[in-house]
Amino acid sequence: MPLTPHTTAPNNSLISHPTSPSTIHDNSTSSQSTEPSPTNSNTSLTSPQPTSAPRDTPQIQTHDNSNSSQSIEPSPTNSNTSLTSPQPTSTSAPRDTPPLEHMSTASSELLRPITRSMHNIHKPNKKYMLVTKHPLPLSHEPTCVSQAMASPEWRAAMAAEFNALIQQGTWDLVPKNSAYNLIGCKWVFRVKRHPNGSIDRYKARLVAKGFHQRPGLDYDQTFSPVIKPSTVRLVLTLAIQQRWHIRQLDVNNAFLHGKLLETVYMQQPPGFVHPDYPDHVCRLKKSLYGLKQAPRAWFNTLRSFLLSYGFLNSKSDPSLFIYLKGDLKIYTLVYVDDILITGNNDQAIHKCISTLATVFSIKDLGSIHFFLGVEVIPTSQGLFLSQHKYIRDLLDRTKMADAKIVHSPMSTSTSLTQHNGASSVNITEYRSMIGSLQYLSMTRPDIAYTVNKLAQFMQHPSSIHFTALKRLLRYLKATIFHGLHLKRSSSNTLYAFSDADWAGNRDDYTSTSAHVTFYGGNPISWKSFKQKAVARSSTEAEYRALASASAEVLWLSSLLSELHVSVPTVPTIYCDNLGATYLTVNPVSHSRMKHIAIDIHFVRDHVHNNNIRVQHVSTKDQLADCLTKPLSRQRHQELRFKIGVSDGTPILRGRVKAT
Template sequence: MDIPHGYETPNEAGKVCRLRKALYRLKQSPRAWFGRFTEAMKKYGYRQGNMDHTLFIKHMGGKVTLLIIYVDDMVLTGDGTEEIKRLKGYLSSEFEMKDLGGLKYFLGIEVARSHDSIYLSQQKYVLDLLSETGMLACKPVETPIVQNHHLAIYQDQVPTNKERYQRLVERLIYLSLTRPDIAYAVSFVSQFMHALSEDHMAAMMSILSYLKVAPGQGLIFRKHGHMEVKGYTNADWAGNVTNRRSTSGYFTFVAGNLVTWRSKKQNVVARSTAEAKYRGIEHGICELLWLRILLTEIGFKPQGAMLLYCGNQVAREIANNPVQHDCTKHVEVDRHFIKEKLDVKLIDIPCMRSEEQSAYVLTHAVSARVFQDSLDKLGLGDIYAPT
């Protein structure tokens, strides 16, 4: 640690701070540690990512080496094996560290490999969660949330255990890192943590019952022979019974593999279905732009316009219409942002059929058949399922 600013020791050079408690207990310890690590990586020739400050990148000889860190756990990858060995040696000389070999487990996420794919799941995390909540012997259900649930905040609702509910929501939010199938359900139940009822707790138990079906389900990444970046976006209209706000959702794919997704209640009340879906398009475009810059930093800049699929014809027509009408003034800022990206050919919004809309499960509670069809399109799988 450095001497605090403002504390001068003109005749006492070489003095240091005496810590009266562990460094990890101090509020400035994460900043001090990450600053020290960043300084060491930059000194060795690595560049800090602009889109993700925990990502460090180095290009040398046509090859790329990447390091990403979370607190003191890091993942190192790239196509330059010699550079990876040199970086390990450098980090060992700078810090006290241990090389755990090939990536198998990282922050609760299990990594499995085959000759042609990589599989991410949180099976142990799910089983531990079911065991702690007493749901290991529960009856499985086909969907994480029932269709036409009408969950809201009512005046005569029966209260329940608030602390337990909040802990479960926090754990499910972390689980949704590898489980896009529960993204909508978790996003919805998390809106009632301040005023929950027995109905909300029953919805929470329904999510846990769904996890019992396939605790090892996760993401599969394979080579598809292209580097196309595309997304699917959707939004409901006034789906929240309490305040009539809409829910936006999007999936994004890179090289044919699902990489990011989100289901989130919109900040304002939409006055029409077109407006709700139009704001959903904006959220999808922002995510695609973020991915484009990140891929460019790594060295895989997308070629051509990125595709963003939206099933609402009116929203697409507003986006492509160069004339500003009175009926679109309430979304004027969103409209100019979207039109600007369309004009420079960064984004294209093609037509699609409703049954091809994968993002529908991020904004609606659907039937078991529609839910399963969507999961098949997303490329989710369970390598632990019996064959």
């Protein structure tokens, strides 16, 4: 049917889609009507009325840029309908055929490919797909949030930590401001284990990225004391002698109890962003793990409570708190969130723990059994301190579990220097192993000298040094069940052995000093270190070592005095050098010793005031000899036993019943 005279065809450019030639689109945003009208044959573009058509006749849709909807159907009886734009040949097509893409020629736009980013569609990350399909074994610790989310155990640990943070009121959500020094945060995952290596629980901890903090802006003082290992061994010895019960406590989310003095802003935790305030940030009200001032804030909070309860803070060790009231004695030792408490009245200790639990979230672990990575095993004679699990893990990590064993930590025929051997070794691995061995020497004084010697080459280790390090690991494999045996004794004397290896260092000819201190027959402290100055004689080297041993003995005497423990005799320091022994009481050899006047007067004054006593001992009976140089197998094993290191295989296998 021809168009009416007053009707003009719309100026549309119709583009035929190659896959669907029967459908044509323009840039109209209005709806389209395809319902035919069977009665009206006068079709007008201003008010389109399409004529009826058979159901199998294809429809041709045209759209202009107006706001009206148009539908034109060809009449089966009239083929003279004309349009300004030519109509493509109509062919049949399925009803579900997609509409044709179109573009206005006036805009002269080209067809562009449709990408995923245009429709906010992202390709799945194969790394995360692998995590979802193959989650980590529960014995492994996740390294990222996506790995943890694949395990219900780790998800539960994260939720428990987050809920604890919310209950403690750790932060408030505030709008983000560009003026804030915003720090990040991350999740850290740890598998807590029993002493036998089995899994205890899964721990997820939210840690702030303290390295984003700025000094003077969101932190100031950061130092926080921890209990000294010597203090721990001394208190354990006193408890053994008095047959006191030693209780162990753990503070849940300890750092959350610390009060912040500075204003710190942090991002919301990954995986726990508030759905209503996704752009807000956390304004911390309490300290959080990872903050530079967090340990200090927690310690000050705990210290304030203990002082209000009636404890006295030790001046010799700030992490030791002493409660004295009449005959009642209670000792509390604090290492961050790990607490040991012992005394002569179990009922008073229980009351103290109950009061502590009303202020902090306390977990009572019962009798001491695993403290700072050291397994504490009660025996018929006292306590056995072992790190055999730590040694086993170290051997597995360094792939030395199947190595051949040796019976001394260091060869007597090898002289280690800065320049021997090739330097093609893994420096990071060498330093990591040295750090692990330094921690192990907390219960193994027999390896103190070897670790100190190998640590001197961490800057440029060579293949010779690495071989010596592996020998030490082989020795640890042979003595994996050795540990420190603290035995019950009626003696409460304090004494020490001091020794030096004159000019033993072949690089700069400095000497090595060493001392080991005993109380009640048990080793309390030991040290092996390189002297800072070159000694002109063996007497000078021995005297410098004697000054260091005197300082340690005087510190322990002060600590015992604060604990209200009396020492019946003057502490004695045994030295195998006659010249050094004479110098402590007589001003001899002044011309050769005047350059060490400070050390001379320090020791001599305390000897004169009867605070210490220096006595000569033969080299054969010098117990500190194993801390100054490598020894033969027989000599090393002899001194190892005398300084308290013994084989704990029967104890660890349960052959000795605890009393």
